[in-house]
Amino acid sequence: METVSPLKPAEPRTRKLSIHVVTWNVASAAPPLDLDHLLQLDKQNLNLDMYVIGLQEMSCGIMSLLSDTAFEDPWSSFFMDVLSPLGFVKVSSVRMQGLLLLIFAKCQHLPFIQILSAKSTPTGFFGYWGNKGGINICLKLYGYYVSIINCHLPPHLANNDQRLEHFDWILEKQSFEGPDIPNILDHDLIVWFGDMNFRIEDFGLHFVQEAVKSQCYSDLWEKDQLSIAKRCDTLLREFQEGPLLFPPTYKFDKNSNNYDTSEKKRKPAWTDRILWRLKRQPHTDSSTPRRLAPHLSLSLRSYNSHMMYTISDHKPVTGTFDLELKPLVSVPLISLMPEGLWTMENAMLINYSLTPDFPSSPWDWIGLYKVYIDISDIPETEDQFLLCYYSNSLRSVVGISSPFKIQPQAFLEEDPLGEVQPQI
Known part of the structure; x- marks a missing residue:
């Protein structure tokens, strides 16, 4: 009698998800009438799968917070009104005073997105006040652990050490309920962005302004505090960032494209940044470099500022990514x-x-x-x-x-x- 070996289940095919990340310090302003360019809706055949939107310095007066508690805040309502007709659903959101983090995804991905945690980490006034800090949404995306963090770090040129301390503090406070959720540093992907407030050291105002005017951004990269910290800090070194090929995004006169003309005359700086970190495979041989897991990769398609928006003293920054993965979960529950x-x-x-x-x-x-x-x-x-x-x-x-x-x-x-x- 002939025996037939059972068929092996088909290997799940590799998926590619396009993710658009937005970070913007909106300086208490209301949404403008048109954000199509920010959301890349003016581009044909973009085929985005997810939006990750983080705002800082939303209006957080007592009356605004009371109104936003009873009703959806104006920015969330705006994004929902724009994205819902395009087939996007708000998957999760978290807010801490002026910080807001929203995640939208196309309907077909919802059965494969599991929200594990949404939490806030205040760092203002010794950790008791949420005017500064980070908010995090932890999720499983097709079986992979992904953490998304929107942050607002301390301002001013002299407070670089404090910024780095807050960066570490936000990371340390990311503990999750449930024994099955790994430590955040063991997550497959961390996307970290926001108004990080890093400044440009040493160079004077006139030199920075002239370098920006002539688009000689490379002259300024070596003195960018975040770039310096990434060269020195072991943990920060594991976070990647796209090239800064756009003008510094702070500080502008509101309703204009002019850098700060007030008495303070703040130096232009790349305060608004998008970083990411992929988990690396463990290795036992110290002589060989660690390699990225072959089933998950992230590539940056574009990293830009958007100068056309003038409601704030910051310009918004966006990053569009292609996340390629082999699904660990391919059948809905x-x-x-x-x-x-x-x-x-x-x-x-x-x-x-x-x-x-x-x-x-x-x-x-x-x-x-x-x-x-x-x-x-x-x-x-x-x-x-x-x-x-x-x-x-x-x-x-x-x-x-x-x-x-x-x-x-x-x-x-x-x-x-x-x-x-x-x-x-």
């Missing part, structure tokens, strides 16, 4: 779909199945959501809907149905055989 034909007047049934290791809870729920589509691109005009399964234990959406329609009863009629058929 929950599969669900509507049972039969859904109409507005009949009972609606849902068929769903779950994986054997799924931690179900009586507090789980299934929601029905309208799919937002851009009718200028898609001729379909009838409303479409999605079913989403939310896991209370995992604090994440773990299953999404395919889009479907709910038929009004008026659109149904009997065929000659007496069966009810939808009218397409």
